[in-house]
Amino acid sequence: MSYPLTRDQHLELYYYMKLNRMLDEQLVRLFRQNKVVGGLYSNLGQEATSVGTAYALEKRDWIAPMIRNVGGLLVKGYKPADILMQYMARYDSPTKGKDGTSHFGDLKGRHVVSPISMLGDLVPVMTGVAIAGRYLGQNIVTMTWVGDGATSTGAFHEGLNFAATQHAPLVLVVENNQWAYSTPVAKQVPIHDLADRAKAYGIPSAIVDGNDVVAVYQATKEAVDRCRAGKGPVLIEAKTMRMKGHAQHDPAEYVPKKMFEYWEARDPIVRYEKYLTENNLWDEKTKSDFVARIEKELNDALEVAEKSPFPPPELAEQGVYCDGCHTIEAEWKRSKKEAMPPQSSVKPEWEVTDFGGFDLASTMAKQSAAAGANGGNGAKSARTVAAAQKSTGKSNGRPEKLKVAARVPFGRGPKGKEGRK
Amino acid sequence: MSYPLTRDQHLELYYYMKLNRMLDEQLVRLFRQNKVVGGLYSNLGQEATSVGTAYALEKRDWIAPMIRNVGGLLVKGYKPADILMQYMARYDSPTKGKDGTSHFGDLKGRHVVSPISMLGDLVPVMTGVAIAGRYLGQNIVTMTWVGDGATSTGAFHEGLNFAATQHAPLVLVVENNQWAYSTPVAKQVPIHDLADRAKAYGIPSAIVDGNDVVAVYQATKEAVDRCRAGKGPVLIEAKTMRMKGHAQHDPAEYVPKKMFEYWEARDPIVRYEKYLTENNLWDEKTKSDFVARIEKELNDALEVAEKSPFPPPELAEQGVYCDGCHTIEAEWKRSKKEAMPPQSSVKPEWEVTDFGGFDLASTMAKQSAAAGANGGNGAKSARTVAAAQKSTGKSNGRPEKLKVAARVPFGRGPKGKEGRK
Amino acid sequence: MAPVTMLEAIRQAIFEEMERDPAVVAIGEDIGVYGGAFKVTAGLLERFGWERVIDTPISETAIIGAAVGMSYQGLRPIAELQFIDFIACCFNQITNFVAKSHYRWGAPVPMVMRGPSGGGVHGGPFHSANPEMYFVHTPGLKVIYPSTAYDAKGLLKSAIRDNNPVLFLEHKFLYRRIKEELPEDDYTVPIGKAIVRREGRDLTIVTYAAMMHSSLEAAETLAKEGVDVEIVDLRTLLPLDKETILQSVKKTNKLLIVHEDTRTGGIAGEIAAVACEGAFEDLDGPILRVTAKDSPVPFSPPLEERFLPNVNDILSAARELAAY
Amino acid sequence: MAPVTMLEAIRQAIFEEMERDPAVVAIGEDIGVYGGAFKVTAGLLERFGWERVIDTPISETAIIGAAVGMSYQGLRPIAELQFIDFIACCFNQITNFVAKSHYRWGAPVPMVMRGPSGGGVHGGPFHSANPEMYFVHTPGLKVIYPSTAYDAKGLLKSAIRDNNPVLFLEHKFLYRRIKEELPEDDYTVPIGKAIVRREGRDLTIVTYAAMMHSSLEAAETLAKEGVDVEIVDLRTLLPLDKETILQSVKKTNKLLIVHEDTRTGGIAGEIAAVACEGAFEDLDGPILRVTAKDSPVPFSPPLEERFLPNVNDILSAARELAAY
Ligand SMILES: Cc1ncc(C[n+]2csc(CCOP(=O)(O)OP(=O)(O)O)c2C)c(N)n1
């Protein structure tokens, strides 16, 4: 499928990518000036992936960034000053200095979930956001990114597996930048395309040139639409390259020079500039205007950031618990009544229609049909289990008496009756 | 490939399956008499899978059973009395009453690793046993079983992924018995064949009729030979059925009656008896002799078990630490010298030959070649990364001075130099 | 109203909260169709349907992860760990994602994690855990471990309504062994408040969960010996109700702490430190502790009996302290 | 010999043990080609080859799981957690598989788990952990947290030679900030023995790791004020050297416990309980503790400074106690 972009959209993509790039460069300068606190994780070379994926989302959709997804955060409405202040540990940063890097979020406005450092953990979390959104009738899609390395974590597996089982509207972008710290992809797993990870979950996947922002956008938009239509999660592998070391302290001597050269020649911004020119979408003037505008924005942002104080020490003790500081209210986009009994009452029964026996022929046939066959309802898997959905009984405001015989999982054993003293 | 079995082997397979079955029935009787402590997890219907897989191993090979792999334990040389005493929590059980069920093992003699209850955890552990075996020159294969449900755990994923990356000689049997407690396979993951999980790791897999002991043996033997030849791990999905509830307390009302009927008609022991008869491998007399022999063995075993006392209370405090009670000695099957420098010294360098770029055509080609292409050496993946193996320097008994510039992962930040008070 | 078990009280709390608020949902392994390994959630699916009662794959990290995600949407998930022992499999999600969320970026996580805990039923090393201290030592969480059906229901309701992540431990030995009449009307029990279960003058026992009952039993015996024991039932372990503890210690001047958890690093240490800091002058004897032994939970009945603290252990320690 | 940093001392211990015994292997993320995030294992791969220096995928559960498996084969793996914070991701393998193995079925697990720990370098909430108490509360493990280069080397060697699983915590703030001359010859430091770093008469400070240095600094200041502080450096946290602690308390009659870990449920509680049990009569003042605050580790320097205990905190507590 193709999703045509207007000229303005094309230029907006450029703006975000270039902003991402120049902000990255600014941060490196600040790091060298000892103005960055902690580690600095460059996004260099991955701008198209971050920006192109996030750009396919709507305002109501949710993201959770990883360290190299500043591009996605910018698309979602964060300002360069937010990023600068996070890295500079200032009081006016989104976390007020409590955390750094891209570790921040915004539940109500921008729908951004803050990551934690432990890789893979966002996959189940964004699955939860997605299925809650479905329950609340929000018709949203959630998106998060994982690196090639993070696909080896248990959290990635449990999260994506659960999303698949739930047909959750989750787009998972595997940002294959060839390296996880010093570890090449082939030492994570002996498969050529990380998109193949999706086969373990019966979900569709796509492979996309991560350095081609329009291709990234197109592939993601298709996935997002599919998700929104209730067809379950999609995994997108974006092939790209981390053009620096893991963080500033790492000179990446373990990366063959030729590999950097190969990817240098495929720089996503240079390529996109060429594309814009060749397609007559801009001229030199537009380009230099962009650069000037971004330069100014970044200078202004730095000014804001530098003016922001460090947080007051007392803040360290505040906010461990939410004691009345938040009112928690779900955003219902359907009638609450629908979610309440007796409308949704069901028989507690699996309707298993496939008994799972060994049958080579049918095994083959079913296998090839599997990926497409998942229905959109998280509560049932179309192929072999249907949940009985008929309404039973009526509401009386009290739990019915336990009908199932009470049984405990353990036998009593020889001394069980006595209890203990 | 086909691995012909002698008549004796055929009959031995029968013996173990029938022993497994009758021991199971004996345990149920003991449970009803309140002689079993804790839960009792039936193996009913899965005997062919447990016995057939374990039978493909050699004495030097290692297994780690799950709760329904009593069959495998019997093949590996444990006696019915061991199982009974474990379930009856007696002092002469393999764990002296410290743990129950199949939670026991034997490092030196039978090469059995004790499982823990947390599902999936054995996968990385048996990978470790396997790569240690390779390092020690033992030419062994390790095997463990996971249920359909356990394939959803993070430990399964991390373990199998690591095994694949290491080309470890691990045979992982996915015992797809259709249910994980009350949860049908389709609610674990929307794929028809759990064998497809293997695709995420670039390792070969097989699907086998888990109720056909000869087929199980054949498939496993092929996998074991492949592993022993250094070609890396294999996943085998055995399709079978848990013919009881999760444990004794569970009447399995959530399983459609028809499903039980379907599988009842495919009972692995009844089928194998028919097979033996049709192939003239035994006669009625052999059969009744087996039954009589097993009956006697089980009666004797029960006598032993009943005679065994409960452990003395003081045992509760003993054995938390190994304080001189074990001498730890690896079984070297190669010269230790080989494992020592300078022979194995290498350049610390990745030789990355595939830069991971987006190239649709080559992507397709490589993909189909992937599964077979993994070399036998855990230290390198044949396709894209080769470890430099040239010898460098010589041994002088002292670590060489750090040549890499010492760098810390964090920038100093504005106050870094001062340290703290 | 007929008296109900602690298990039934917990079931009622979940049902009533789900009736009250459609934002409350349940998630866990085998909780729907099967009704949970201990049948705590039996009937839930029939009543509230597939959207609110979510059966999951065997993926504790996914359960907790998804629950956090749902809570970010304003839902109030109740996540069941089939046995609390399996909480080890999602330890990272809980301690790093859940517990730190509000502190780091102001995102509250209104969720409850609950499951059958504790020993005494021959569950062996992996079905008998008392995991409280791993989480009492994790700022950002609240930890509850009730000893009565009334408290279980009232505290679970408070936990569900709380804006913070709460670990709610249910002692499985007590599930069906204690019964109580419960109020007809909705009620809650406040989080963070201990309760004096028995007033006494000579000696304070601070305890909770199953050991509360053993301590009460010991107190009756001791009363006959002329030792008047005060029993403080913590109910909430984090935040710890220091005030009630100190008040009691200041009154009796002697402190014995009893818990079923293993000794080294158990909560008795924390309570001893609190007492030393806040009531040192009032102590007329050493602070003693009665706990399980420092080992995994053994399986065989005589071993488990030896491993667990019991009434006799409490009696000896209390007598020693009383005589001091 | 020139003085070496603690980091270099740790590196030497690993090298020398691998030279001594081919059963010793190393496993972890980025430990081979890269030499480890902190370069602790730099040069290891060149020297010992791919079979003994195993770079892994990002899979902490696989790392620990595989290490246990290797130990069952009689090897002695040293598993690196890139930052100790990630130990949360393999918490289940460690507490359930590793720690219970010998008790349950007599299978010893000779392995070391090690990694950079502790705060003070602006690592933020996920790169500053002091995870000791989760494991001090896990019977079957040993836990070490050294404060000097000499101890680090000697204790790591003991840990590698030990037949039990040992968690070896390395304070990253100390990695390159302290230097010491080390003996030419092979030496070990025994596990389970605390050491008196400074003799004193008036007051005992029990501490370890980075806080040992802050405590020493405080002691110098206090000496000038006429308060003579004795400093007990625990070095091993499990098993705890109760004897040395009690001996010191019996001598000085006052106990202050200082740790960088958060307060509630920290090891100070355990030590307070030990002191109350074993030296109650000797205490001439309350047992005080100086610890980090009960929160995640904040990122921004002023916040982290406030969060961490410091020399001034130690001084105030010590003065209060001395004046008691
Ligand atoms: C569970 C976990 N283990 C280890 C780390 C340490 N670590 C931080 S980033 C990183 C490499 C990540 O590689 P990848 O997932 O490919 O993302 P990239 O850095 O390439 O964007 C590692 C190992 C971590 N953050 N989380």
Ligand SMILES: Cc1ncc(C[n+]2csc(CCOP(=O)(O)OP(=O)(O)O)c2C)c(N)n1
């Ligand atoms: C990590 C973990 N979570 C939950 C459980 C509780 N549990 C024990 S067995 C079981 C079902 C296992 O199903 P499966 O893996 O298919 O094996 P089967 O029982 O069918 O042999 C569950 C959920 C567990 N043991 N470990």
Ligand SMILES: [Mg+2]
């Ligand atoms: Mg990467």
Ligand SMILES: [Mg+2]
């Ligand atoms: Mg199963």
